[in-house]
Amino acid sequence: MRNTMVEHTNIxxxxxxxxxxxxxxxxxxxxxxxxxEEMSQLDAVIRQSRRLKRGEYLFRAGEPFKSVFAVRTxxxxxxxGSHDGREQVTGFHMSGELLGLDGISANAHGCDxxxxxxxxxxxxxxxxxxxxxxxxxxxxxxxFRLMSREIVRDQSVMLLLGNMKAExxxxxxxxxxSLRFSTRGFAANDFILRMSREEIGSFLGLKLETVSxxxxxxxxxxxxxxxxxxxxxxxxxxxxxxxxxxSGNTQQTHAM
Amino acid sequence: MRNTMVEHTNIxxxxxxxxxxxxxxxxxxxxxxxxxEEMSQLDAVIRQSRRLKRGEYLFRAGEPFKSVFAVRTxxxxxxxGSHDGREQVTGFHMSGELLGLDGISANAHGCDxxxxxxxxxxxxxxxxxxxxxxxxxxxxxxxFRLMSREIVRDQSVMLLLGNMKAExxxxxxxxxxSLRFSTRGFAANDFILRMSREEIGSFLGLKLETVSxxxxxxxxxxxxxxxxxxxxxxxxxxxxxxxxxxSGNTQQTHAM
DNA sequence: AGTATGGTTTGACATGCATCAAGCTCGGGT
DNA sequence: ACCCGAGCTTGATGCATGTCAAACCATACT
Numbered sequence: 107m108r109n110t111m112v113e114h115t116n117i118x119x120x121x122x123x124x125x126x127x128x129x130x131x132x133x134x135x136x137x138x139x140x141x142x143e144e145m146s147q148l149d150a151v152i153r154q155s156r157r158l159k160r161g162e163y164l165f166r167a168g169e170p171f172k173s174v175f176a177v178r179t180x181x182x183x184x185x186x187g188s189h190d191g192r193e194q195v196t197g198f199h200m201s202g203e204l205l206g207l208d209g210i211s212a213n214a215h216g217c218d219x220x221x222x223x224x225x226x227x228x229x230x231x232x233x234x235x236x237x238x239x240x241x242x243x244x245x246x247x248x249x250f251r252l253m254s255r256e257i258v259r260d261q262s263v264m265l266l267l268g269n270m271k272a273e274x275x276x277x278x279x280x281x282x283x284s285l286r287f288s289t290r291g292f293a294a295n296d297f298i299l300r301m302s303r304e305e306i307g308s309f310l311g312l313k314l315e316t317v318s319x320x321x322x323x324x325x326x327x328x329x330x331x332x333x334x335x336x337x338x339x340x341x342x343x344x345x346x347x348x349x350x351x352x353s354g355n356t357q358q359t360h361a362m
Numbered sequence: 363m364r365n366t367m368v369e370h371t372n373i374x375x376x377x378x379x380x381x382x383x384x385x386x387x388x389x390x391x392x393x394x395x396x397x398x399e400e401m402s403q404l405d406a407v408i409r410q411s412r413r414l415k416r417g418e419y420l421f422r423a424g425e426p427f428k429s430v431f432a433v434r435t436x437x438x439x440x441x442x443g444s445h446d447g448r449e450q451v452t453g454f455h456m457s458g459e460l461l462g463l464d465g466i467s468a469n470a471h472g473c474d475x476x477x478x479x480x481x482x483x484x485x486x487x488x489x490x491x492x493x494x495x496x497x498x499x500x501x502x503x504x505x506f507r508l509m510s511r512e513i514v515r516d517q518s519v520m521l522l523l524g525n526m527k528a529e530x531x532x533x534x535x536x537x538x539x540s541l542r543f544s545t546r547g548f549a550a551n552d553f554i555l556r557m558s559r560e561e562i563g564s565f566l567g568l569k570l571e572t573v574s575x576x577x578x579x580x581x582x583x584x585x586x587x588x589x590x591x592x593x594x595x596x597x598x599x600x601x602x603x604x605x606x607x608x609s610g611n612t613q614q615t616h617a618m
Numbered sequence: 619a620g621t622a623t624g625g626t627t628t629g630a631c632a633t634g635c636a637t638c639a640a641g642c643t644c645g646g647g648t
Numbered sequence: 649a650c651c652c653g654a655g656c657t658t659g660a661t662g663c664a665t666g667t668c669a670a671a672c673c674a675t676a677c678t
Contacts, residue, residue: 210510254466260516267523268567311524
């Protein structure tokens with residue numbers, strides 16, 4: 107049932123099959139119908155992948171924007187900070203997802219991006235992506251779609267923060283993670299949280315105590331099991347019922 | 363002090379000067395350095411503008427996506443609905459702002475867009491914008507920036523919904539409106555709200571009673587005056603102090 | 619192995635906002 | 649001019665979540 111490989115390496119199965127010189131996004135986040143010729147053009151743009159250790163910053167708010175990054179393996183959070191101490195986690199990102207799209211607007215990154223475990227990313231220099239997009243329309247189109255998807259995701263987070271109560275938020279969060287894990291070839295109902303209760307709380311607009319209590323309540327209901335960061339969804343249906351009605355489209359395979 | 367023209371027509375001063383056959387976005391939301399030749403290409407893409415009456419839908423969630431729209435005059439809200447009754451206003455949009463970017467991702471609009479007063483928009487068929495972007499790199503780049511800007515905006519709304527309390531949200535909201543009005547040539551400290559208390563509440567993640575009460579409290583403090591939809595910021599500084607610290611960058615001239 | 623440290627759980631209590639309810643104001647229609 | 653309904657204000661009350669605090673646990677470090 108539980109994919110033991112998963113919990114330590116977090117490398118999606120189908121990615122492991124890919125043997126590529128660079129870091130081939132084709133299978134990951136840019137699965138457009140490209141010709142052999144176009145693919146090699148794309149490969150040429152992708153700068154060598156970068157490895158980050160847990161806790162390391164991929165980029166920081168305010169830094170000049172040059173590239174977007176595709177997560178190859180690992181797990182990231184992005185957060186916007188305020189002048190006083192407060193910080194808001196704006197998303198968690200796993201393999202195949204793009205980071206840094208918010209930097210295009212001001213030519214500077216708008217948030218911090220931090221690895222929550224040892225990770226690997228591909229760097230995509232944006233100006234080269236732009237010019238390549240001009241040569242390969244389907245690539246350009248795909249890039250627009252990715253940006254649009256980020257906007258859709260943000261809207262569903264707004265719905266979550268604006269309308270839902272603690273239990274609904276947690277349920278939506280767990281189900282979203284579940285869906286994204288399973289899309290990547292991991293077990294849907296048995297996974298390791300990469301982030302702390304505080305980070306979950308920040309993302310969901312709750313305090314860490316509320317997150318903890320709500321998880322405990324779910325467990326008491328027999329809906330999930332919680333052992334520290336290891337979560338099992340025992341009755342995913344119960345969680346789905348909880349949010350039936352209030353989800354606009356919280357159920358995306360993409361980022362959250 | 364108060365721009366009386368503003369309250370009924372809501373047409374930015376500098377737009378009125380523009381006499382254009384089509385509806386010239388150049389001055390509005392696409393102020394890129396284009397050649398005369400390029401400009402006429404762009405004009406050719408812009409389909410005739412559309413007028414909407416108060417309450418009319420520009421598009422609905424689920425409708426096939428074909429175009430994005432630029433607000434020329436008027437005022438819009440966008441909202442995502444949930445299966446039960448709940449709806450979340452995700453933004454308010456005024457002249458020069460783009461609507462519908464979330465539709466690119468799924469080839470279907472992801473939210474409803476509704477005119478809050480009689481309005482006029484330019485329709486930009488997306489596929490033609492894409493191909494034009496290939497010919498005019500600066501236009502392509504500008505379009506990427508606009509999409510990125512939307513993502514940045516959404517992040518600051520998340521910060522607002524996730525971290526701030528009622529008074530801070532209202533203050534941030536009023537100051538943001540103020541900034542956007544003044545950018546468009548309207549009075550910064552004296553304006554008419556186009557939306558109801560309930561819509562404000564939905565956007566800010568509050569109930570309408572809380573919005574009402576908080577406005578009353580601001581007035582009692584001598585910070586603002588409220589006569590129905592007519593708001594004056596008497597001590598904008600006081601509002602700024604209230605959110606000093608918690609604003610990531612709530613202060614954008616763009617949408618919110 | 620022992621100890622320190624950060625993250626987590628759980629409890630008791632406080633509070634900000636939601637909820638329920640009543641009355642008010644304004645604008646539109648007859 | 650009148651009435652009606654929608655939107656708004658204001659009050660009383662309740663509840664969900666935040667706050668403060670203590671104890672626990674697991675991992676990392678000496």
